[in-house]
Amino acid sequence: MIVKSIRETVAGMWSLLVGMKVTSKNFIQPNITVHYPRQSVKSLEGYRGHIELVPNEDDPFKSKCIACNSCVRICPSACISLKASKPKKAAAKEGAADGAEDKKAPAKKAKPELLSFVLDYNYCCLCGLCVQSCPSGALRYSSDVYLAGFSRQEFVIDLLARLQYQAQKKGAANG
Amino acid sequence: MxxxxxxxxxxxxxxxxxxxxxxxxxxxxxxxxxxxxxxxxxxxxxxxxxxxxxxxxxxLGYIHRMHEKMAEVMSYPQYLPNPARTDYLHALAWGWAHVGAVERIMGIEVPERAEYIRVITCELNRINSHLLWWGAYLLDLGAFTPIMYSFDDREIIMDIMQRITGSRLTYCYYRFGGVSDDIDDRFVNETREQCARMKERFKMYKDLVTDNFILRKRVEEIGEISVQTCRKYGATGPVLRGSGQAYDVRRAEPYSVYDRFDFNIPAYDTCDAMGRYMVRMDEMQESIKIIEQALDSLPQGDFIHPKAPKRAKPPAGDVYFAVEGARGKIGMHLVSDGGKSAYRLKLRAPGFSNLSLFAEVSQGTLISDAVSILGSLDLVIPEIDR
Known part of the structure; x- marks a missing residue:
């Protein structure tokens, strides 16, 4: 009985020493954590921030969006809302003003124009279904990581304004 | 009144x-x-x-979010992100149960490559889940350092998964008829590297924690659950396997391509918290074996079926699909009336059954042992409350 308990104690002490060896081995290894406010991680590849509009190739101030509403319909959280001009009305107006080009114009004029695209990021669940459902590839993920705010209103994001701001900034940098 | x-x-x-x-x-x-x-x-x-x-x-009920009711209101694709929110630790298995049920009722074929990608990502996620359990359980028992090591490994796996799925925890990766994104060579190489690294880490975990006699005093012969008790409450997963019954959905009713891989179902008949601990530690190594085999035989092809429906509208009928999650058998019973959303979706959460036996098992134990028993059941409360 005594022999057994002594043996058990010795084996237990030995297991502690083995554990201590692991700890001391790791103690002399370099630091692997990142001290966030002073340092930040290098790569955020694949990070899905909130969605943003992709600019048109010809006009960076305009979006590729064709206002088909498929992202609005698929969104599980119903956090996307977009407004677009009605195509028929616009066609009729321009047709009345310029009668000569009536024939070739309708196909072009049938496109509704995007007026506003608002994302309520408070409710977004970052599933990415909107990006995948978009037929024209007008949505992509932004890489905004360090988002913080004081009110909910700050996260109701007007994506069209954001696109125009980005285009302006880019234009200023280029020119 | x-x-x-x-x-x-x-x-x-x-x-x-x-x-x-x-x-x-x-x-x-x-x-x-x-x-x-x-x-x-x-x-x-x-x-x-x-x-x-x-x-x-x-x-129960403090974090009830009506996930079953949401399935009746949302359309099928809209419900895709939901299963991940029930069990945030093994999100992909829940997602798999959902897409699997819809695929079965609609008869959607899944390309072979997609099945392999699902197996690889699901097993990576299982390792992640067990690693978090390991760290948190030891934290409950008063050992602080191990969770740091487990999070070190978890971060690497999450970085690998983030590139492919876009998320770190609540993945929404599986789609009806495949997955949302293909994997590339970099993913394959990084996963292989991580598998090799994990094998070394498991040795370290064994030295640091499993053999430690302070831990053994806290878990051995504590919380003994007999197979009969497990059956009575419908406990599955590591809880059942820790009681000696080698029941695993991946082997018992193989779904996807699990029947092609060579892996063991670890089971320990000590019935105590140590048995459940050992089952999970062994299961991580089995998962690595599965991942390596899947990477070796990864076929080429589509990652999603080209004719996969964008707006799923299953025919009327009902279907049951079960997968093996990190906590046990995850089942989804889907009843469809042919509409855009499910008529009824019943989620079978393994944690609920595993928790139910706690009332019986904890009788007559010390409070500190009850903490050990609770931890060994590996509970995820959002999954239990749904």
């Missing part, structure tokens, strides 16, 4: 229901809903005699 009930300030509804007792020398104690060892908002009512538990009763 019973006015006496309103005037009685000795606790809320559950506490009052729990109160009546024959003994007058016991104390009613609330463990939770905010308690570090319950990992969320689980509340356990305990009747204690000194340090010993006379009765215990879990109180």
């Amino acid at each position: 019973n006015l006496d009930l309103r005037l009685d300030t000795s606790g809320d509804f559950y506490a009052q229901k729990f109160q009546p007792t024959k003994r007058d020398d016991t104390l009613i104690l609330n463990m939770g809903p905010q308690h570090p060892s319950t990992h969320g908002v689980l509340r356990i009512l305990l009747e204690i005699d000194g340090e010993y538990i006379v009765r215990a009763e879990p109180v």
Whole structure:
């Protein structure tokens, strides 16, 4: 009985020493954590921030969006809302003003124009279904990581304004 | 209305229901809903005699979010992100149960490459889940350092998964008929590297924790659950396998391509917390074996079926699909009336069954042992409440 308990104690002490060896081995290894406010991680590849509009190739101030509403319909959280001009009305107006080009114009004029695209990021669940459902590839993920705010209103994001701001900034940098 | 009930300030509804007792020398104690060892908002009512538990009763519902009702309101693709929110630790298995049920009822074929990608990502996720359990369980038992090592490994796996799935925890990766994104060579190489690294780490974990005699004193012969008790409450997963029955959905009713891989179902018949601990430690190594085999035989092809429906609209009928999650058997019973959303979707959460046996098992144990038993069940409360 005594022999057994002594043996058990010795084996237990030995297991502690083995554990201590692991700890001391790791103690002399370099630091692997990142001290966030002073340092930040290098790569955020694949990070899905909130969605943003992709600019048109010809006009960076305009979006590729064709206002088909498929992202609005698929969104599980119903956090996307977009407004677009009605195509028929616009066609009729321009047709009345310029009668000569009536024939070739309708196909072009049938496109509704995007007026506003608002994302309520408070409710977004970052599933990415909107990006995948978009037929024209007008949505992509932004890489905004360090988002913080004081009110909910700050996260109701007007994506069209954001696109125009980005285009302006880019234009200023280029020119 | 019973006015006496309103005037009685000795606790809320559950506490009052729990109160009546024959003994007058016991104390009613609330463990939770905010308690570090319950990992969320689980509340356990305990009747204690000194340090010993006379009765215990879990109180649920603090994080009920109507996931089943949401399935009846949302269309099928809209529900895709939801299963991941039930069990945030093994999100992909829940997602798999959902897409699997819809695929089965609609008869959608899944390309072979997609099946392999699903197996690889699901097993990576399982390792992640077990690693977090390992760290958190030891934290409950008073060992702080191990969670740092486990999070070190978890971060690497999450970085690998983030590039492919876009998320780190609540993945929404599987789609009806495949997955949302293809994997590339970099993913394959990084996964291989991580598998090799993990094998070394498991040796370190064994030296640091598993062989440690302080841990063994806390888990050996604590919380013995017989196979009969497991069957009575429908416990599955590592809880059942820790009681000696090698039941695993991946082997018992193979779904996807699991029947092509060579892996063991670890089972320990010690029935105690150590048995459940060892099952999970071994399972991580088995998962690595599966991942390596899947990477070796990864076929080329589509990652999603080209004719996969964008707007799923299954025919009327009902279907059941079960997968093996990190906590046990995840089942989804889908009843469709041919509409855009499910008529009814029943989620079978393994954690619910595993928790149910706690009331019986904890009787007569010390409070500190009850913490050990609770931890060894690996509870995820959002999954239990749904």
